[in-house]
Amino acid sequence: MALKQITDTLLAALSQQAQHSPRRRANHNLHEELSDPIQRLAIAMEPDTVVLPHRHPYTWELLFPLRGRFLVLHFDEAGTVIARSVLGEDCKLLENPAGIWHSVLSLDRGGVIFEVKHGPYAPLAEADCKAVADTAALLAWYANARIGERLA
Secondary structure (H helix, E strand, O other): OOOOOOOHHHHHHHHHHHHHOOOOEEEEEOOOOOOOOEEEEEEEEOOOOOOOOEOOOOOOEEEEEEEOOEEEEEEOOOOEEEEEEEEOOOEOOEEEOOOOEEEEEEOOOOEEEEEEEEOOOOOOOHHHEOOOOOHHHHHHHHHHOOOOOEOO
């Protein structure tokens, strides 16, 4: 059995991968297979990484900042912000309940967030991800969105 660790060296390499990736993100899985019943992964995200508003209907999702700060927004069904937290600043760990709409914005270059949720991995269904035409405008809106404001 191999000991699994996330080191500063791994975080730096993961951040470099994200900076050179077209999606501006990279992940390092601790789970062995996508079919694992618990998904555990470090995700490097740059501030221009697009994470569309989405929900996981059947699982909670635990988020923990390993490096940098992350804005996490929660939305109601109509797209109104109902909660706003900054992981790595005012919040050290956050658990999204199953079925709640949310999004994440990296606030710092080289940011890495750790995620834990039930598996097996399955791509989000169309009904569980909100499509957005202008992702640059979305990221700018995320950065300043306050509770009570609504997605356009």
